Amino acid sequence: MLNMQTVGETMIVSLDRDLDMVEAKNFKDTVDTFLLLNPQIKILQIDLADVSFIDSSGLGAIIGRYKNISLRQGSLVITNASDNVRRILEMAGLKKLLETKKAKKEVL
Amino acid sequence: MKDNYVKLTFAAIGxxxxxxxxxxxxxxAGYDLSLSALDxxxxxxxxxxxxxxxxxxxEDASQMVTVEFTIADDILTLAVIDQGVGIADIKQAMEPTFSTRPEHMGLGFVFMDSFMDSLEVTSTLGHGTTVLMKRNLKSEQLFNADAV
Structure with missing residues (x-):
């Protein structure tokens, strides 16, 4: 399941499934629709605390959303990635999108 | 570990x-692999x-994909077989960042190549593709990477 919350200009998307081709499509469709309806959103925060697996479909979906939010001069940040997921994101050159310090999972 | 063989055929759905x-x-499960190696x-x-x-x-759900898992002498072989459209130019398909679709990064073959000891792709246009990958489960880097 995909959980979304907005705080001002920030949209927080929390994922809790393996980010493969199925969840990547779900994530992409949901976020794109939401962004389209909410032009005030400038920061897309993707919380991966409950994601233990990501493959190139998941990486592609994140990059696609990064491109979309950049088009409106916004930014994307990935929070709470596990060591395993973080390693794959770094291999794919997405290190700059990772939160520098692993934040504690926010209590929402 | 005992040698093992499993053949799994499933509908081509995500x-x-x-x-x-x-x-x-x-x-x-019986191999003491590090989390990153298993990943x-x-x-x-x-x-x-x-x-x-x-x-x-x-994504034609009426089609079938077969995966053959073989473990022999601690070597894992994965064969992923489809009878799909095939790949016109395997060399090009395996290049990093080559992709036929905008949201795809072209990282698929890069990951397969990086994470396995060997990768072989055979394909015939209109007849399908077989990807054969091997990795030694006993090789040193698979062990204790998480324990350090």
Whole structure:
């Protein structure tokens, strides 16, 4: 399941499934629709605390959303990635999108 | 560990990418693999199966993908077989960042190649593609990486 919350200009998307081709499509469709309806959103925060697996479909979906939010001069940040997921994101050159310090999972 | 062989045939739907990963995880349960090593094997399999479903079959759910899992003398062999459209230029398809679709990064083959000891792709246009990947489960880097 995909959980979304907005705080001002920030949209927080929390994922809790393996980010493969199925969840990547779900994530992409949901976020794109939401962004389209909410032009005030400038920061897309993707919380991966409950994601233990990501493959190139998941990486592609994140990059696609990064491109979309950049088009409106916004930014994307990935929070709470596990060591395993973080390693794959770094291999794919997405290190700059990772939160520098692993934040504690926010209590929402 | 005992040698083992499993042949899994499933409909070409995205949900079965996870099915194939689950079978792999349970076959490897007896090996003391590090989390990152297990993750690498799961990613390599996930990439090959996703390619068959997305590129081979264009997500046509009436088509079937077969994965053969073989463990012999601690060497894991994964064969991912489809009877889809095939790949016109395997060399080009395997280049990093080559992709036929905008949201895809072209990282699939890069991951398969990086995470496995060997990768062989055979394909015939109109007849399908077979991806054969091997990894030595006893090789040193698979052990204790998480324990350090």
């Amino acid at each position: 949900e079965n990418v996870a099915t194939s990963r689950m079978v792999l995880s349970s076959l490897l 690498e094997l799961k990613i390599a399999l996930s990439e090959a199966v996703s390619n068959s479903i997305i590129h081979g079959y264009g």
